[in-house]
Amino acid sequence: MWASCRRLRALRHWSYERRETALCALSLLLVCVLSACAFVLPAALLLPLAGLNGLLVIHGLLRRGSIWGVLKLGLVQLSITLSLYLILYGVEHLAQGAVVVARIILATIPGWWLCITAAPERIGEVLSAFLPTKWAFVVAASLSLLPYMADEIREIYQIQCLRGARITPKALRNPKNWSELVYCVLFPVLIQLLKLSRQMAVAAQSRHFGLAQRPTHWHSSRDKND
Amino acid sequence: MKLLALEGVSFNYGSQLPTVLQEVNLAIGTGQCHCVSGPTGSGKSSLLNLLAGVLNRPHEGDIWRYPQLVTGLVMQDPQTQLLRQTVGAEVAFALENLGIPAEKMLPKVQLALRRVGLYLRLDTQVSTLSLGQKYRLMIAAQLVCEPHLLLLDEPWAQLDDHGVSELLVVLRNLIQDGMALVLVEHNAAAFAEIIQHYWQLEVGKLSEGIYTVNDAPQVEAPAWRNQPKFEHLGKVLVSAEAFDFGFDACPMLFACPQGFQLQAGEIVTLVGDNGSGKTSLLKTIAGVLSSRQRLPLKVLGRRPKLGIYGAELGLLMQRPSRQLFETSVLAEMQFSLRRFELPKERAAQMLDELDLFSLAQLSPHKLSYGQQHLIALASLACLRPKVLLLDDPLAGMDKHYYGKVWYLLKRLSSQGCAILLSSHRSIEHSAVSRQLSLRNGLLVEELIETGERYVG
Numbered sequence: 001m002w003a004s005c006r007r008l009r010a011l012r013h014w015s016y017e018r019r020e021t022a023l024c025a026l027s028l029l030l031v032c033v034l035s036a037c038a039f040v041l042p043a044a045l046l047l048p049l050a051g052l053n054g055l056l057v058i059h060g061l062l063r064r065g066s067i068w069g070v071l072k073l074g075l076v077q078l079s080i081t082l083s084l085y086l087i088l089y090g091v092e093h094l095a096q097g098a099v100v101v102a103r104i105i106l107a108t109i110p111g112w113w114l115c116i117t118a119a120p121e122r123i124g125e126v127l128s129a130f131l132p133t134k135w136a137f138v139v140a141a142s143l144s145l146l147p148y149m150a151d152e153i154r155e156i157y158q159i160q161c162l163r164g165a166r167i168t169p170k171a172l173r174n175p176k177n178w179s180e181l182v183y184c185v186l187f188p189v190l191i192q193l194l195k196l197s198r199q200m201a202v203a204a205q206s207r208h209f210g211l212a213q214r215p216t217h218w219h220s221s222r223d224k225n226d
Numbered sequence: 227m228k229l230l231a232l233e234g235v236s237f238n239y240g241s242q243l244p245t246v247l248q249e250v251n252l253a254i255g256t257g258q259c260h261c262v263s264g265p266t267g268s269g270k271s272s273l274l275n276l277l278a279g280v281l282n283r284p285h286e287g288d289i290w291r292y293p294q295l296v297t298g299l300v301m302q303d304p305q306t307q308l309l310r311q312t313v314g315a316e317v318a319f320a321l322e323n324l325g326i327p328a329e330k331m332l333p334k335v336q337l338a339l340r341r342v343g344l345y346l347r348l349d350t351q352v353s354t355l356s357l358g359q360k361y362r363l364m365i366a367a368q369l370v371c372e373p374h375l376l377l378l379d380e381p382w383a384q385l386d387d388h389g390v391s392e393l394l395v396v397l398r399n400l401i402q403d404g405m406a407l408v409l410v411e412h413n414a415a416a417f418a419e420i421i422q423h424y425w426q427l428e429v430g431k432l433s434e435g436i437y438t439v440n441d442a443p444q445v446e447a448p449a450w451r452n453q454p455k456f457e458h459l460g461k462v463l464v465s466a467e468a469f470d471f472g473f474d475a476c477p478m479l480f481a482c483p484q485g486f487q488l489q490a491g492e493i494v495t496l497v498g499d500n501g502s503g504k505t506s507l508l509k510t511i512a513g514v515l516s517s518r519q520r521l522p523l524k525v526l527g528r529r530p531k532l533g534i535y536g537a538e539l540g541l542l543m544q545r546p547s548r549q550l551f552e553t554s555v556l557a558e559m560q561f562s563l564r565r566f567e568l569p570k571e572r573a574a575q576m577l578d579e580l581d582l583f584s585l586a587q588l589s590p591h592k593l594s595y596g597q598q599h600l601i602a603l604a605s606l607a608c609l610r611p612k613v614l615l616l617d618d619p620l621a622g623m624d625k626h627y628y629g630k631v632w633y634l635l636k637r638l639s640s641q642g643c644a645i646l647l648s649s650h651r652s653i654e655h656s657a658v659s660r661q662l663s664l665r666n667g668l669l670v671e672e673l674i675e676t677g678e679r680y681v682g
Binding site: 017119120121141144147148152155156158159160161162163164165166168183184187188191192195196199200202203204205206207208209210211212213214215216217218219 | 275278280297298299301303305306307308309310311312314315318319320321322323324325326327328331335353367368371509512514532533536537539540541543546548549550551561562565566591605
């Protein structure tokens with residue numbers, strides 16, 4: 001009786017874990033399809049796609065995700081693209097520029113939603129089914145790193161502003177100063193990324209990364225608290 | 227039982243570069259605790275990596291390891307070692323790599339967390355933990371594999387006093403359980419009760435004993451000491467009335483019932499535990515952190531906003547090596563001088579004064595941690611700001627660079643600069659005028675003890 005109970009519990013437990021992995025795999029597939037659609041669908045079908053993306057945004061916001069980063073990216077993209085279209089093609093082609101930006105945003109939103117709803121290690125587990133373990137780890141670690149790197153970029157930008165770099169929003173209205181943004185912010189960020197990736201590689205190595213041919217995967221359910 | 231032995235080990239990062247370790251001999255047995263101290267950039271972290279077996283470069287000499295030796299390495303900055311987003315997943319990472327079945331992970335993860343005194347839900351987001359908790363999480367992430375040898379890189383610099391005392395309890399228990407421990411630590415005294423063997427690493431040589439600074443820099447400079455001191459005192463540069471501080475849509479972080487002031491020429495310390503809100507307060511004063519809540523705060527007569535103060539306000543954030551991007555130290559120091567149209571010669575003068583002119587043409591990325599830190603601070607000092615905010619500028623500094631930092635701060639103070647520097651432990655230094663204490667959710671002024679104590 002006791003043994004059958006334990007088997008039943010184990011079965012329920014495993015079905016939960018499999019369900020979690022399967023859900024992540026489906027999410028990943030959905031994201032790939034939606035992002036691809038943003039680029040390949042004709043402009044007339046972008047509105048229904050925007051509707052689907054709207055549902056993802058609502059779900060992401062309900063999961064306490066912040067959409068500000070995507071919105072800011074969209075605004076910057078919109079201002080740069082429209083300015084270029086205005087200079088190169090004139091006012092009559094501005095709508096085309098807006099469609100290009102809309103496609104980029106629609107391709108970004110599913111990725112944002114996935115980052116909020118799926119744990120990076122679960123994405124890594126799904127990817128490890130058809131990618132080498134090391135590649136799957138790199139993808140999962142990169143996703144985990146995104147919030148940290150966003151903070152780093154913000155702080156480096158602020159430090160350089162305080163040091164007098166001509167990269168404040170007002171200064172960046174002048175395209176002459178754009179190179180300073182690359183020089184003062186992107187270079188240090190790249191150097192940080194290189195240092196960080198080396199340190200993370202050591203951290204992973206010190207925790208036996210690459211030892212097992214087929215690594216296993218941690219699943220945490222809500223009731224597993226200490 | 228002997229776990230690991232180095233015999234005549236020499237090592238460097240390239241044939242053209244100086245040797246990091248020279249003829250190093252070291253033997254580590256079960257239940258032993260070794261402490262290695264030495265100046266910054268002397269190769270202590272490289273030694274730990276070598277002991278952990280994660281240094282993928284050839285070396286000379288013999289390294290003998292107990293056949294089934296399992297080592298655990300916790301590096302300096304826990305933030306750069308976090309590979310997962312939740313506490314449970316972070317600790318379980320090593321088990322995944324060992325191929326432990328998922329259903330057997332849970333008790334091991336729970337035990338490891340209990341051993342370091344972390345009683346948290348397994349789905350707790352790692353980003354919500356304090357630095358001290360993250361450091362203990364990193365130890366748990368190693369303990370889960372039951373290592374025979376645990377290697378810790380400068381825990382004292384990362385943790386506040388409360389975190390250190392908690393860590394001491396954990397380490398004492400681990401040693402009693404037979405685990406061997408190697409600490410790399412500037413402040414060996416903080417762990418004196420568990421250390422059995424002291425080593426000093428200098429110029430690649432490892433010898434027995436505690437590292438002491440022989441070439442402590444001149445900390446008093448006659449040229450500016452003789453200036454009529456404190457003539458600028460009394461001029462309020464930063465003032466805040468009573469306020470409650472917190473982030474948007476989050477509970478209050480701390481309250482400041484009496485407000486505070488910063489006057490020209492004084493050095494004020496802001497002391498509080500990890501995660502108490504020191505960095506956020508400094509960023510708010512500099513105008514870097516903006517929230518919907520408007521604090522009754524005035525800096526140089528204006529409400530703080532990013533970039534409005536020009537050269538009059540300087541902020542040195544943690545890990546200042548992040549701001550370096552020029553190809554030489556001199557160019558790096560001249561960058562702000564050029565942007566604020568100040569005399570470029572100040573950079574060379576400053577390097578000369580700090581006895582660092584030999585670094586002028588070197589790439590700032592090739593400098594040691596202490597040198598990078600000092601160059602970043604010197605870049606700000608060149609501007610002769612009226613207000614200088616420093617976020618934990620003494621963390622991880624060896625005594626040599628610690629002395630140079632104080633030299634710079636005293637120099638700026640004599641020029642009328644108001645300095646606010648944060649630290650996670652009290653700074654007892656004769657140059658400090660006042661201490662703002664951030665404890666139990668309250669920011670208040672506290673009396674300070676006189677005398678000097680190393681807090682690097």
